[in-house]
Amino acid sequence: MEHKTDVVIIGAGPVGLFAIFELGLLNLKCHLIDNLDKVGGQCAELYPEKPILDIPSRISITAQDLTDNLLKQAKIFDPVFHLNQQAEVVEKTEDKKWKITTSEGNIIIGKCIVIASGAGSFVPRKPPINNIDLYENKSVFYAVKDISIMKGKKILIVGGGDSALDWTINLAAIADVTLLHRRKEFRAAPDSVLKMLNLEKQNKLKFLVGQLSSIEGENGKIRNIEYKTEDQTHLIQTDYLLPFYGLKMELGPVAEWGLNLNENLIKVDTEKFETSIPSIFAIGDINSYPGKLKLILSGFHEAALMAQQCFRYCNPDKKLVFKYTTVSKDLRKKIGV
Amino acid sequence: MGSIFVNDRDGKTHKLDAQKGSTFMEIIRDAGLDIEAACGGCCACATCHIYIDHNWFDMLPIKEGDEEAMLDQTFHILKTSRLGCQIEYEDKYEGINLTLAPE
Ligand SMILES: Cc1cc2nc3c(=O)[nH]c(=O)nc-3n(C[C@H](O)[C@H](O)[C@H](O)COP(=O)(O)OP(=O)(O)OC[C@H]3O[C@@H](n4cnc5c(N)ncnc54)[C@H](O)[C@@H]3O)c2cc1C
Ligand code: FES
Numbered sequence: 297m298e299h300k301t302d303v304v305i306i307g308a309g310p311v312g313l314f315a316i317f318e319l320g321l322l323n324l325k326c327h328l329i330d331n332l333d334k335v336g337g338q339c340a341e342l343y344p345e346k347p348i349l350d351i352p353s354r355i356s357i358t359a360q361d362l363t364d365n366l367l368k369q370a371k372i373f374d375p376v377f378h379l380n381q382q383a384e385v386v387e388k389t390e391d392k393k394w395k396i397t398t399s400e401g402n403i404i405i406g407k408c409i410v411i412a413s414g415a416g417s418f419v420p421r422k423p424p425i426n427n428i429d430l431y432e433n434k435s436v437f438y439a440v441k442d443i444s445i446m447k448g449k450k451i452l453i454v455g456g457g458d459s460a461l462d463w464t465i466n467l468a469a470i471a472d473v474t475l476l477h478r479r480k481e482f483r484a485a486p487d488s489v490l491k492m493l494n495l496e497k498q499n500k501l502k503f504l505v506g507q508l509s510s511i512e513g514e515n516g517k518i519r520n521i522e523y524k525t526e527d528q529t530h531l532i533q534t535d536y537l538l539p540f541y542g543l544k545m546e547l548g549p550v551a552e553w554g555l556n557l558n559e560n561l562i563k564v565d566t567e568k569f570e571t572s573i574p575s576i577f578a579i580g581d582i583n584s585y586p587g588k589l590k591l592i593l594s595g596f597h598e599a600a601l602m603a604q605q606c607f608r609y610c611n612p613d614k615k616l617v618f619k620y621t622t623v624s625k626d627l628r629k630k631i632g633v
Numbered sequence: 634m635g636s637i638f639v640n641d642r643d644g645k646t647h648k649l650d651a652q653k654g655s656t657f658m659e660i661i662r663d664a665g666l667d668i669e670a671a672c673g674g675c676c677a678c679a680t681c682h683i684y685i686d687h688n689w690f691d692m693l694p695i696k697e698g699d700e701e702a703m704l705d706q707t708f709h710i711l712k713t714s715r716l717g718c719q720i721e722y723e724d725k726y727e728g729i730n731l732t733l734a735p736e
Contacts, residue, residue: 483702542706
């Protein structure tokens with residue numbers, strides 16, 4: 297699918313979300329790409345329930361409430377979201393626009409790019425097991441895309457969070473599932489834990505306490521998994537291994553776009569927050585400049601200044617008139633105040 | 634100012650200056666040793682995993698809920714595993730021995 301827009305924002309964390317609003321004030325339209333299945337970046341993924349205490353005028357707001365409010369505010373300007381996919385390739389088109397291709401094959405063409413990719417894209421944390429890469433996507437999966445291949449098979453799921461528990465419960469209905477976790481307590485929702493323990497009581501799944509230690513097999517096919525308890529090792533025969541150790545952030549493809557980097561951060565100026573490549577901007581946690589503080593607050597400021605320069609690229613013949621939102625009748629009408 | 638001993642992943646021991654109020658993670662990071670501490674101490678990344686010497690382990694404050702849950706996301710867990718960002722240095726830890734967990 298090919299889309300055209302003014303600005304393509306890579307990353308829908310708090311800063312990417314606020315950028316939609318700032319660009320919208322200047323009549324610029326946006327498409328956003330994010331690897332996660334939801335907006336909010338670190339706020340939504342890492343600490344949704346924690347209260348943030350340094351958002352101006354908010355004495356305390358949970359990271360999820362902040363995300364929800366930012367999304368509501370951004371939606372005034374009809375952004376288009378492409379979630380569950382990574383921005384992979386950035387190319388210049390013949391008419392000097394940017395063409396971005398995502399891991400799902402979506403193509404988005406825009407006049408400017410705003411990289412708001414934070415500490416990078418969220419990717420699964422892989423267990424440090426020798427040769428695990430030889431099994432990946434054959435018999436080791438960090439996400440389940442095709443349930444049908446699991447039917448009637450032996451599956452070992454590792455982890456104690458929501459993904460581990462949810463898949464344990466779901467797959468127990470169609471496969472021979474064993475859950476392995478390092479302790480008897482879980483960080484998953486208590487509801488899921490109860491469900492899992494009930495299924496275990498009814499012998500519909502097995503639950504083992506221990507730590508994954510190695511894989512045996514050949515040609516990408518697992519024969520046995522070795523796991524450790526206090527001072528013993530055990531073998532368990534399995535067809536598939538699903539490790540769920542949470543997500544970590546990785547810079548990812550951003551490193552390959554030819555931008556000037558400084559220790560995995562993108563260098564920008566502090567007037568327009570533009571990168572070493574004209575019409576590509578970087579705002580939020582991903583950028584670096586003297587005095588940078590990795591705060592949501594700083595990202596908001598950067599978004600406002602970036603938008604001014606995007607306007608100039610998108611409307612070379614128009615004059616940019618600075619206006620307060622308090623005088624904008626248009627905006628008031630849109631919001632209904 | 635006190636001091637702590639930290640064994641790096643090559644088995645080398647470093648004596649580091651430790652200031653009250655700094656976390657073990659901060660002391661190790663600021664000394665330039667290889668501790669990723671990706672979340673900067675928010676108990677949200679588990680990349681500050683350290684082992685505490687047996688003789689000292691019981692002196693430490695007990696783990697709060699978040700820390701045990703975050704440890705679930707690391708590997709090579711031992712009984713003496715802790716997250717370095719969740720423990721602040723105090724005078725009574727003078728001379729404590731810590732080891733960086735494998736990456
Ligand atoms: C536990 C914790 C507590 C914190 N507390 C505070 C606080 O009190 N106050 C404060 O101001 N800040 C706090 N922070 C920091 C704050 O969360 C960050 O500054 C903020 O999230 C940065 O926003 P961002 O939009 O730049 O990036 P992120 O929130 O990191 O979002 C970036 C998004 O981009 C996506 N992405 C990256 N690369 C790609 C790609 N190639 N393709 C597709 N998607 C991609 C990622 O999946 C991610 O969703 C805290 C952070 C943590 C972890
Ligand atoms: S630094 Fe991230 S959990 Fe300790």
